[in-house]
Amino acid sequence: MAYLVASVAGVVFFAMSVVLLGVLPTRALNADMRAMGPAKLPTLTASEQRGRIVYAREGCAYCHTQQVRYVHADMARFGAPTLAWETQFDFPQMWGTRRIGPDLAREGGTRPDDWQFAHLYAPRxxxxxxxxxxxxxxxxxxxxxxxxxxxxxxxxxSTLGRARELAAPEGEARAREACHCPDDEMAQMAFEMKELNAHPARARRTGPVPALPSAGDRAAGLQLYANYCAGCHGATGAGDGPAAAGLRPRPSNLSAHRYATDRIAETLWNGVAGTSMPAWRDQPLDRIAALVAAVQSLGQNASVDEASRSGDDLGARVYAANCVQCHGERGAGDGFSAASLAIAPTNFLKQQPFQSVALRALTSGIDGTSMAPWTSRLSEADITAVVHYVRSLYTGDAKEGRR
Ligand code: HEC
Ligand code: HEC
Ligand code: HEC
Incomplete structure (x- = not known):
């Protein structure tokens, strides 16, 4: 009799735990996903699906999670916490349990593809x-x-975070409503952020740069430069870092340009669309100011830079006849065909290439951009004159153009 009671109790207990710990939570979770998720989820393309298999096969999940937790430190770094529906069809899940590298749940659109390739090939x-x-x-x-x-x-x-981003803003309002949780502090965290796919370094966004603290700490900036930028732009800024070889266009030669402060700040805040240059808006503003000071100091020790010759009629004429459609009438990089180019033409008011760099751009063009060589179309005298002309357009930190 005792055996019978024990085994019946055992079976009942087992069945109860399956129901309580398995069936009921699954049903609640499914109801939750149905109520809060968008009506239709974007599916992965064949290529993206194969990429998922590579991700699993290469063991990326041993070091990278794909789940932003309900923790403020997580949210500041990676964006809104992951909702259950986001990984609904992710089977087997790639949530991961260890973070040796950063969370990747919102990686899509954060880094340019060229950056990803260079990084996967040789991260350091x-x-x-x-x-x-x-x-x-x-x-x-x-x-x-x-x-x-x-x-x-x-x-x-590039798909990571996409579903959540596409669901906004209607999906977010719907989820908030279906959650019925105005008093649940944890649940409310999922809706706290205005930008959903809110990895703070999200590239290919443009926007006003917040005011920087006026004087950047150059020494600190040079240290940051060594840690973050030298891999591409090279230790001295010459554009010859170890990652540069595989990148088109090549990273800029920062030591052969004079840059206005807001030009660098804008570049660091938004990245450079169409290139591997990522955005650095996840960095605090005093660090950005320090980096600006460091970049400006890289170009200072070039004694080879001659003063620009201005008032040159020939240069102005060559420029008006050949360059305005891209670089703009005043040199601000806003010519009428600029908008259709993948990589924006240089704004000469805010960026002054050294003589040698400008000359090379005209004689050899810039690989990976629409800037073609001009040697077949312009004489040597024309080229020299127009080089002087574009260099004379630089206004530095002054607000208004000179002309
Ligand atoms: C041994 C642990 C480890 C493994 C395995 C690993 N990573 Fe990483 N990963 C890191 C670390 C640490 C970083 C942070 C430093 C850096 O950016 O290189 C990182 C950074 C990244 C980043 C940049 C994230 C960002 O936006 O800053 C991406 C993307 C990435 N890894 C993808 C992958 C992929 C894809 C795989 C599998 C093919 C992989 N990782 C395997 C440790 C790892
Ligand atoms: C993955 C490689 C890579 C990294 C890392 C990188 N850059 Fe860049 N950077 C580029 C490329 C590529 C360009 C665009 C060149 C062009 O437009 O022709 C660029 C452009 C720039 C420009 C605009 C200059 C111009 O002539 O258009 C500045 C300023 C700059 N980077 C500074 C930095 C700083 C500061 C860091 C570190 C915080 C950094 N970069 C990190 C690749 C990189
Ligand atoms: C089809 C559009 C186009 C035309 C026409 C054009 N450019 Fe460019 N130019 C570009 C682009 C795009 C870049 C590259 C910007 C980059 O790499 O970030 C560039 C870069 C340059 C640079 C290098 C700037 C630097 O800081 O390194 C110089 C100098 C230059 N152009 C001068 C000229 C002159 C002079 C003419 C007329 C003879 C001209 N360009 C005509 C699109 C054009």
Whole structure:
């Protein structure tokens, strides 16, 4: 009799725990996902689906989570906490349990693809202090020659956070309503952020740069430069860092330009669309100011830079006849065809290339951009004159153009 009671009790207890710990929570979760999720979720393309398999196969999940937790430190760094519906069809889930690298739940759109390729090929060329292993096997010997697996993986990375982003803002309002949780502090955190796919470094966004603290700390800036920028722009700013070889366009030669303060600040805040230059808006403003001071100091020790010759009629005429459609009438980079170019033409009011750099741009063009060589169309005298002319347009930190 005792055996019978014990085994019946055992079976009942087992069934009860399955119901209480398995069936009921699953039903609640499903109801939750139905109520809060958007009516239709975007599916992955074939390439993105294959990329997911590469992600799983290469063990990325051992070091990267894909779940932003309900913790303020997480939210400040990675964006809004992950809702259950976001990973609804993610099977097996890639949530991960360990964060040796950053969370990737909102990685899509955060880094340019070129950045991703250079980083996967050799992480330390891009992020000098990284401990991420190299995935050179996903490439044919160079960062700009990914194999199909490499392409698929980067396509997959670009989907992370996409569903949540597309669901906004109606989806967010719907979720908030369906949650019935005005007093639940935890649940409310999921809706606290205005921008959903809110990785703070999100690139390819433009927007006004907040006012920087006026004087940046140059020494601190140079240290940050060594940690974050030297991999691409090179230790001295010459554009020859270890990651530069695979990048088109090449990282700028920062030591051969004079840049206005707001030009650098804008670049750091928004990144450079169409290139591997990421946005750095996840950095505090005093660090951005320090980086601006550091970049400006890189160009200072070039004694080779001659004073620009101005008042040159020939230069102005050559410019008006050949360059205005892209670089703009006043040189502000806003010519009528500028908007249709993947990479924006240089704004000469805010950025002055040294003589040698400008000359090289005209004689060889700039690889990876629409700036073509002009040697077949302009004489040597024309080129020299127009180089002097574009350099004379620089206004530095002055607000108004000179002309
Ligand atoms: C041994 C741990 C480790 C493994 C395995 C690993 N990573 Fe990383 N990953 C890191 C670390 C640490 C960083 C932060 C430093 C850096 O940016 O390189 C990072 C950074 C990243 C970033 C940049 C995130 C950002 O926006 O700053 C991406 C994207 C990334 N990893 C993707 C991958 C992919 C894809 C794989 C698998 C092919 C992978 N990682 C495997 C440790 C790892
Ligand atoms: C992954 C490589 C990479 C990293 C890392 C990187 N840059 Fe860049 N940077 C580029 C590329 C590529 C361009 C665009 C060149 C062009 O427009 O032709 C660029 C453009 C710039 C420009 C605009 C200059 C111009 O002539 O248009 C500035 C200023 C700049 N970077 C500063 C920095 C600073 C400061 C850091 C570190 C916080 C940094 N970059 C990190 C690749 C990188
Ligand atoms: C089809 C559009 C187009 C035309 C026409 C054009 N440019 Fe450019 N130019 C560009 C682009 C795009 C860049 C590259 C910007 C970058 O790399 O960030 C560039 C870059 C440059 C640079 C290098 C600036 C630097 O700071 O490194 C110089 C100098 C220059 N152009 C001068 C000229 C002159 C002079 C003419 C006329 C003879 C001209 N360009 C015509 C689009 C154009």
């Amino acid at each position: 060329t891009v992020v000098p202090l990284s401990v991420m292993p190299s995935y050179a096997s996903l490439f044919d010997g160079a960062a700009n020659q990914p194999t199909n697996d490499g392409r698929d993986l980067v396509a997959y990375l």
